[in-house]
Amino acid sequence: MSALLPDDAGIGSVVFTISDLEQSLSFYEELLGFQVIEKTPCTAKLSADGKHPLIVLEEREDAIRKPLHTTGLYHTAVLLPDRTSLGMILRRLVQHDYPLQGAADHHFSEAVYLPDPDGNGLELYRDRDRSQWTYDDEGWIYAPTVPLDADAVLQAAEGKEWQGMPAATIIGHIHLHVGDLEETKAFYVSGLGFSPMVHMGDHALFVAAGGYHHHIGLNIWAGRDAARPPENAVGLKEYTITMRDGQKLDEVRSRLQKAGIVYDDQDGDVRTRDTSGSRVRLAVR
Numbered sequence: 001m002s003a004l005l006p007d008d009a010g011i012g013s014v015v016f017t018i019s020d021l022e023q024s025l026s027f028y029e030e031l032l033g034f035q036v037i038e039k040t041p042c043t044a045k046l047s048a049d050g051k052h053p054l055i056v057l058e059e060r061e062d063a064i065r066k067p068l069h070t071t072g073l074y075h076t077a078v079l080l081p082d083r084t085s086l087g088m089i090l091r092r093l094v095q096h097d098y099p100l101q102g103a104a105d106h107h108f109s110e111a112v113y114l115p116d117p118d119g120n121g122l123e124l125y126r127d128r129d130r131s132q133w134t135y136d137d138e139g140w141i142y143a144p145t146v147p148l149d150a151d152a153v154l155q156a157a158e159g160k161e162w163q164g165m166p167a168a169t170i171i172g173h174i175h176l177h178v179g180d181l182e183e184t185k186a187f188y189v190s191g192l193g194f195s196p197m198v199h200m201g202d203h204a205l206f207v208a209a210g211g212y213h214h215h216i217g218l219n220i221w222a223g224r225d226a227a228r229p230p231e232n233a234v235g236l237k238e239y240t241i242t243m244r245d246g247q248k249l250d251e252v253r254s255r256l257q258k259a260g261i262v263y264d265d266q267d268g269d270v271r272t273r274d275t276s277g278s279r280v281r282l283a284v285r
Contacts, residue, residue: 005193005243005252007210011171012242012285014076015056016120017234019063023117028055031096032089033164048169054078055171062232065119069222070229071177071276073236075113075121079172086110086126087157089165090150103148108133108141108213110148118234125172133213141213143198143206173208174239175217178276179226181205184218187274191259192241192252192282215241228277238271238279246284 018024025044028034034046037053045053055076066072080086090112093100101113101121111125134142178184185205188194194207197214203221206214220226229235243249246268253270256263263272270282 005209006248009209009243012240013053014239015237017237018057018118021059024057027117048165049167063234066229066233066235071226072229074175074177075123077123077173079170080126081166081168083126083156085166087153104145105148141198173215177222178218181220183275191261240281242285
């Protein structure tokens with residue numbers, strides 16, 4: 001049995017708990033340009049291509065702000081197809097005077113960071129071609145954080161007209177606050193089958209399938225042994241890892257059983273929680 005997830009595995013969609021659906025839609029639909037493909041009084045499914053949901057918003061009347069120093073979402077990363085797309089959305093954010101939390105060049109990617117109306121962290125980024133990624137002698141991907149050349153990114157969009165979120169946009173990765181890095185590493189590597197790709201000492205680890213720089217980021221920046229947030233806190237309710245081969249999903253089931261990790265089968269999908277409480281769904285798509 002393979003010890004790894006298939007190369008085609010990746011993040012399919014995320015579900016956010018939010019406090020006010022209309023407020024969130026003014027951000028995700030009107031500002032960022034996602035399309036609403038399904039809506040109820042308390043939920044909305046957002047898509048880039050008009051077909052496949054990437055972000056699901058679920059309003060709770062009793063929602064509270066996510067407490068500081070708790071596990072869960074650090075940010076969800078929206079992967080744009082190219083530098084021009086990143087430049088267009090950065091220009092739009094600047095034009096609307098939307099507050100950014102940061103911007104960075106990681107060598108394998110260029111990114112801007114911002115909160116949604118509930119404080120849920122978002123990264124909007126584009127990848128450089130893999131031929132431009134660099135590695136150290138031990139095979140780890142080199143992942144510095146240096147200032148973004150925002151002028152060059154904006155220049156790439158010069159003369160281009162905003163058309164909304166590009167259809168080729170996907171959820172590139174999820175970055176999570178966790179309470180214990182080694183326990184969480186065991187869940188994602190030994191349990192699910194991701195490969196470690198980037199590490200930052202004893203405080204952060206990035207894992208992926210198919211040689212990607214990271215599908216899941218894990219850090220203890222909220223504090224070692226950080227508590228889980230309340231169930232009604234805004235934030236990441238669940239995210240989905242997808243793959244194309246049902247046999248590979250069966251291999252995940254076997255690894256979870258061997259590791260003693262509890263999971264449920266629902267409609268052919270596998271649902272479980274990582275060691276810090278984040279809900280994970282694995283599905284064949």
